[in-house]
Amino acid sequence: MNRIDIRPRYCECDPMGVAHHATFPIWFEMGRTELLRETGVSYRELEAEGVFLAVVRLDVRYKSPARYDDQLILETRLGPVGRVKIEHEYTLRRDDVVVATGRTTLACLGADGAARLLPDVLARLHD
Amino acid sequence: MNRIDIRPRYCECDPMGVAHHATFPIWFEMGRTELLRETGVSYRELEAEGVFLAVVRLDVRYKSPARYDDQLILETRLGPVGRVKIEHEYTLRRDDVVVATGRTTLACLGADGAARLLPDVLARLHD
Amino acid sequence: MNRIDIRPRYCECDPMGVAHHATFPIWFEMGRTELLRETGVSYRELEAEGVFLAVVRLDVRYKSPARYDDQLILETRLGPVGRVKIEHEYTLRRDDVVVATGRTTLACLGADGAARLLPDVLARLHD
Amino acid sequence: MNRIDIRPRYCECDPMGVAHHATFPIWFEMGRTELLRETGVSYRELEAEGVFLAVVRLDVRYKSPARYDDQLILETRLGPVGRVKIEHEYTLRRDDVVVATGRTTLACLGADGAARLLPDVLARLHD
Numbered sequence: 001m002n003r004i005d006i007r008p009r010y011c012e013c014d015p016m017g018v019a020h021h022a023t024f025p026i027w028f029e030m031g032r033t034e035l036l037r038e039t040g041v042s043y044r045e046l047e048a049e050g051v052f053l054a055v056v057r058l059d060v061r062y063k064s065p066a067r068y069d070d071q072l073i074l075e076t077r078l079g080p081v082g083r084v085k086i087e088h089e090y091t092l093r094r095d096d097v098v099v100a101t102g103r104t105t106l107a108c109l110g111a112d113g114a115a116r117l118l119p120d121v122l123a124r125l126h127d
Numbered sequence: 128m129n130r131i132d133i134r135p136r137y138c139e140c141d142p143m144g145v146a147h148h149a150t151f152p153i154w155f156e157m158g159r160t161e162l163l164r165e166t167g168v169s170y171r172e173l174e175a176e177g178v179f180l181a182v183v184r185l186d187v188r189y190k191s192p193a194r195y196d197d198q199l200i201l202e203t204r205l206g207p208v209g210r211v212k213i214e215h216e217y218t219l220r221r222d223d224v225v226v227a228t229g230r231t232t233l234a235c236l237g238a239d240g241a242a243r244l245l246p247d248v249l250a251r252l253h254d
Numbered sequence: 255m256n257r258i259d260i261r262p263r264y265c266e267c268d269p270m271g272v273a274h275h276a277t278f279p280i281w282f283e284m285g286r287t288e289l290l291r292e293t294g295v296s297y298r299e300l301e302a303e304g305v306f307l308a309v310v311r312l313d314v315r316y317k318s319p320a321r322y323d324d325q326l327i328l329e330t331r332l333g334p335v336g337r338v339k340i341e342h343e344y345t346l347r348r349d350d351v352v353v354a355t356g357r358t359t360l361a362c363l364g365a366d367g368a369a370r371l372l373p374d375v376l377a378r379l380h381d
Numbered sequence: 382m383n384r385i386d387i388r389p390r391y392c393e394c395d396p397m398g399v400a401h402h403a404t405f406p407i408w409f410e411m412g413r414t415e416l417l418r419e420t421g422v423s424y425r426e427l428e429a430e431g432v433f434l435a436v437v438r439l440d441v442r443y444k445s446p447a448r449y450d451d452q453l454i455l456e457t458r459l460g461p462v463g464r465v466k467i468e469h470e471y472t473l474r475r476d477d478v479v480v481a482t483g484r485t486t487l488a489c490l491g492a493d494g495a496a497r498l499l500p501d502v503l504a505r506l507h508d
Contacts, residue, residue, distance in 0.1 A: 010414070010424075011274045011407050015174070015322055020265045021182040022152040026392050029149070033391070033450075043391075044450040047142070054192070055148040060185045065240065068269055069414075069425040113192065137287070137297075138280050138401045142449055147392045153265050160264070160323075170264075171323040195396055196287075196298040269428070275436040276406040283403070301396070309402040312441045319435070319494065367446065 002035035018065035031076030050111040057105040081126035129162035145192035158203030177238040184232040208253035256289035272319035285330030304365040311359040335380035383416035399446035412457030431492040438486040462507035
């Protein structure tokens with residue numbers, strides 16, 4: 001499990017004064033990048049080797065609004081890892097308040113855009 | 128059901144050369160704004176009257192990549208309308224190819240951020 | 255000179271209730287894409303041929319706020335065209351009110367990221 | 382002078398594989414927020430007191446591309462402070478390479494959108 005700090009940027013907030021819902025998947029992506037980095041894998045290096053992870057499913061539940069400059073914590077957990085897909089779960093909090101929860105499924109693609117097996121470095125996360 | 132044209136902007140596309148997944152909820156929001164406008168309601172006017180619609184759930188399935196400057200069609204349909212919530216369904220296509228499908232649930236809030244009944248103009252969409 | 259319609263999206267507006275200043279360069283990019291298309295050139299095709307146009311200078315003057323769902327007109331004009339650079343000028347209006355003016359300089363790059371001469375199709379715009 | 386770390390997010394990079402030029406003003410805004418915080422002022426609190434700072438001029442020179450996940454440093458310096466306007470200067474670096482420089486002018490507005498004098502807490506930065 002990985003934790004990162006998130007502070008909603010001014011431009012990420014909308015006329016309601018709260019973080020726009022389309023910003024949350026961007027934060028989730030940051031969370032899984034850092035989770036990956038903790039396991040010793042840089043997503044940038046994966047791409048340089050021709051391994052791409054494309055989001056094929058996104059599910060977000062918004063529980064409580066987040067405001068500009070709030071101090072939030074995003075927790076990212078690895079979910080099921082298959083042969084070609086990998087899932088993550090997210091919880092975004094402000095202190096004890098759950099701001100949102102989410103789940104994504106990523107599919108592994110080669111440089112040609114075709115589905116491929118997860119590389120060993122990711123497949124072994126399954127264990 | 129409403130149809131709008133979508134052309135992925137250059138900045139909406141990522142290093143994979145395809146529209147980034149966080150852009151899709153922005154397009155969905157455009158679709159439901161236009162669907163609302165077709166029924167004679169401007170979301171901007173609703174807000175001016177203190178009626179806010181906040182996304183409480185978002186679900187997207189990404190089926191096929193969309194590229195910069197592609198000519199896409201977004202279809203937005205009204206789903207179930209309750210007393211305080213309203214659902215929409217989305218299908219994004221490039222010709223006969225389904226690029227993505229989605230579903231959102233919106234909750235009605237007052238200017239104070241508290242839940243409130245949908246105004247008549249929206250509640251009657253239920254019929 | 256090219257004219258396109260711009261309606262600020264909800265997510266493009268900030269807690270002040272107006273279009274965020276970082277959105278304007280995105281609209282300018284849309285304007286020059288359409289100006290280019292009018293001259294028979296698709297930027298997407300240029301890139302497919304290994305010709306990239308990178309912004310090297312951006313200057314924006316914000317004159318009057320633009321609000322969510324406003325009906326704006328963006329005028330894009332070709333400025334000086336050199337051997338490796340091309341300039342554009344922008345005026346964004348709501349009716350007779352000037353919302354913003356801008357200017358960009360683009361440099362021509364090859365697929366390797368190195369500077370190169372503008373292709374004939376762009377260089378001839380100079381005449 | 383304030384320094385913050387910037388890592389271009391995946392969604393901030395475009396099909397050229399580099400940070401999109403419209404992202405830079407967002408980073409500049411983060412820089413001046415932190416510069417302000419260092420002087421003991423929270424922009425969020427300023428707004429709560431009815432003081433708004435609107436960008437009226439933006440100038441950016443892009444010198445060298447920034448890539449996804451690069452480790453960048455943004456330096457933000459206070460420029461001239463007038464009675465109703467405040468300027469900032471920005472330098473974005475990757476190690477010894479200057480990625481971009483920028484300059485903004487902000488005007489002080491009241492909650493009604495009308496120009497007003499800078500509050501003392503900002504005006505005294507002039508000294």
